[in-house]
Structure formats: C-alpha cells, structure tokens
Amino acid sequence: MPISWFSRRGTECSINEDAAAISPMADSMVALITDGARLRGCQKEDKETLARYWSRKIVERIVDECMWNSPGDIISVMQSEQSQLRHAYLHEIASYCFVSMMINTGDYFVLQCGDCQFGVKSLIGDGATHWLCEPHTLANHYRLVVPGTEAISRPKATENVLTRHLNDKRFHEPFVLKGVLLRSESILLCTDGFWRNNASDDMSVLEVSASYSEIHENSDSGNFLVI
Numbered sequence: 643m644p645i646s647w648f649s650r651r652g653t654e655c656s657i658n659e660d661a662a663a664i665s666p667m668a669d670s671m672v673a674l675i676t677d678g679a680r681l682r683g684c685q686k687e688d689k690e691t692l693a694r695y696w697s698r699k700i701v702e703r704i705v706d707e708c709m710w711n712s713p714g715d716i717i718s719v720m721q722s723e724q725s726q727l728r729h730a731y732l733h734e735i736a737s738y739c740f741v742s743m744m745i746n747t748g749d750y751f752v753l754q755c756g757d758c759q760f761g762v763k764s765l766i767g768d769g770a771t772h773w774l775c776e777p778h779t780l781a782n783h784y785r786l787v788v789p790g791t792e793a794i795s796r797p798k799a800t801e802n803v804l805t806r807h808l809n810d811k812r813f814h815e816p817f818v819l820k821g822v823l824l825r826s827e828s829i830l831l832c833t834d835g836f837w838r839n840n841a842s843d844d845m846s847v848l849e850v851s852a853s854y855s856e857i858h859e860n861s862d863s864g865n866f867l868v869i
Contacts, residue, residue: 644854644855644856644857644858645664645666645848645849645850645854645856645857645858646847646848646849646850646857646858646860647662647846647847647848647849647857647858647859647860647861647866648845648846648847648860648861649662649844649845649846649847649860649861649862649863649865649866650841650844650845650846650861650862651844651862651863652835652840652841652842652843652844652845653841653842654842654843655842655843655844657691657863658844658846658861658862658863658865659677659678659679659680659691659693659844660675660676660677660678660693660833660835660844660845660846660865661675661676661678661691661693661694661696661697661698661846661865661866661867662674662675662676662697662831662846662848662865662866662867663697663698663700663701663702663866663867663868663869664701664848664850664866664867664868664869665701665704665705665868665869666850666854666857666868667705667745668745669744669745669746670710670711670742670743670744670745671741671742671743671745671850671854672701672704672705672710672740672741672742672743673701673740673741673831673848673850674696674697674700674701674738674739674740674741674831675697675738675739675758675831675832675833675846675848676692676693676694676696676697676736676737676738676758676808677693677736677737677738677756677757677758677833677834677835677844677846678691678692678693678694678696678734678735678736679734679735679736680733680734691734692727692731692734692735692736692808693736693865694865694867695730695731696723696736696738696808697738697867698867698869699723700716700719700720700723700740701867701869702869703719703723704716704719704742705869707719710742711742713751713753713818716740716742716753717753717815717816720753720813720816721813724808724809724810724813725813727808727809727810728810728811731810732810734809734810735804735807735808735809736756736807736808736809737755737756737757737758737778737804737807737808737833737834738753738754738755738756738758738808738816739752739753739754739755739758739759739760739775739831739832740752740753740754740816741753741760741829741831741850743823743829743850743852745852747822748822748823748824748825748852749820749821749822749823750820750821750822750823750829751818751819751820751821752774752775752817752818752819752820752821753816753817753818754775754778754816754817754819755778755806755807755808755814755815755816755817756777756778756804756806756807756808757777757778757779757802757804757833757834758775758777758831758832758833758834759773759775759777759830759831759832759833759834759836759837760773760774760775760819760829760830760831761773761774761829761830761832761837762774762821762823762827762828762829762830763827763828763829763830763849764826764827765826765827765828765851766826771830773837774819774821775817775819776817777834778804778805778806778807778814778817779801779802779803779804779805780801780803780804780805781801781803782805823851823852824852825851825852825853827851827852828849828850828851829849829850829851830847830848830849831847831848831850832846832847832848833845833846833847846861846865
C-alpha cells in the first residue's frame, strides 16, 4: 500500500495552512502533520507558515540526530524548537500529531497536541477507522474534568477552542500514545477539517501502512515534504 497524502484548502480559508513531513526509512518511519492558524488581525506574510516550518524542522532534526525511538527525546527536541518560535512566529498557533513506527514489528508511539487526530484504519472488511486521541479542546476539557458534562448541551464554539496548542510563548507537552499496528491496518494522521468533515476548513490526511511501497500526493499546495 502506498503512503498517501491528501490536502485541500477550506472554502472559507485564503490559503491552505495544513502541512506534513515524513521520513520513510528501511526499518522505521516518522511523520508529523501540523494544522496552523494565524491569530485574528495578523496580516499574511511572504514566509514559510508555522505548519510547514514545524513539520519540516522537527522531522529533519529527528532524522539527523537519529532520535526516533524515544518519546522523551522527541519531546525535548520539540521543546527546544518551540523556544525559538518567538523570533518568527509571534502571530501563529498550531495543532500537530507526530508518529514514529518500527516497520518490522508495527510498534508505534504518537505525540499529539491540539485538535489533530490519530487513527487506525482497517484495510479489510468495512474499512472502519478508530480515532485514538482526544482533541485538546474546551468541549473535551469540560467532559473530562466535570463528571456528567457530556450530557449537557454546550456552546458549539467550545469545540474550536484549544486547551493545548503550539505557540511562541509556552510549551504545551503533547499527549503520548503507544500501540502496535497490524499488517491489516493503516495509520491516519489528520487535521480537524478532515475528521470533522468540515469543507470550510483545510482538510488534510496522511495515511501510512506498515508495508508501504510508494508515495501518492494529492494536494492543492506544496505542503508535503519527504525527507
């Protein structure tokens, strides 16, 4: 099965601010998807968006320094890079989801911050996808910390308010998930426009199986990098 990247600009977005980077190696694979957003009132600048910068920079450093086996090492890299964002990305925030996988065993770990999602999709039967991360949104924060809140009607706006995200001021430590991918499954990294099926927002998804062979790219912008 090929590595597959799909990305489309949202109908209410001026540019596609999703991005991803992947490094498929002989015995392992690392990938990172990022969903960027400019703060209100910020003018677009002719520079690399935070989403493209973060996806590229983190994967490049991990590969260059051979640090893909330890969640702690990668979080340290992310914290180091986050401390430099104030020099160029004062007016951008982002969500992201990172995965590192051993090809022979299927063992993987995920680092997730914000409302990007990680899922496991069956390659047989009905092809169902199981989403395995909780988006870091105000709506989910209520549900997790206040018993019984799930049954209470909450303003829909809370679904889009992030309680953790990448920014230039403070490092929010990502959620860590570990698992094993079967040969009959693939992994999905996606932005919230995709898992919410919201065409007004940028919609992007990266699909990878443990037996990948080639790379297929279907994007309306140059927002996918193979390292």
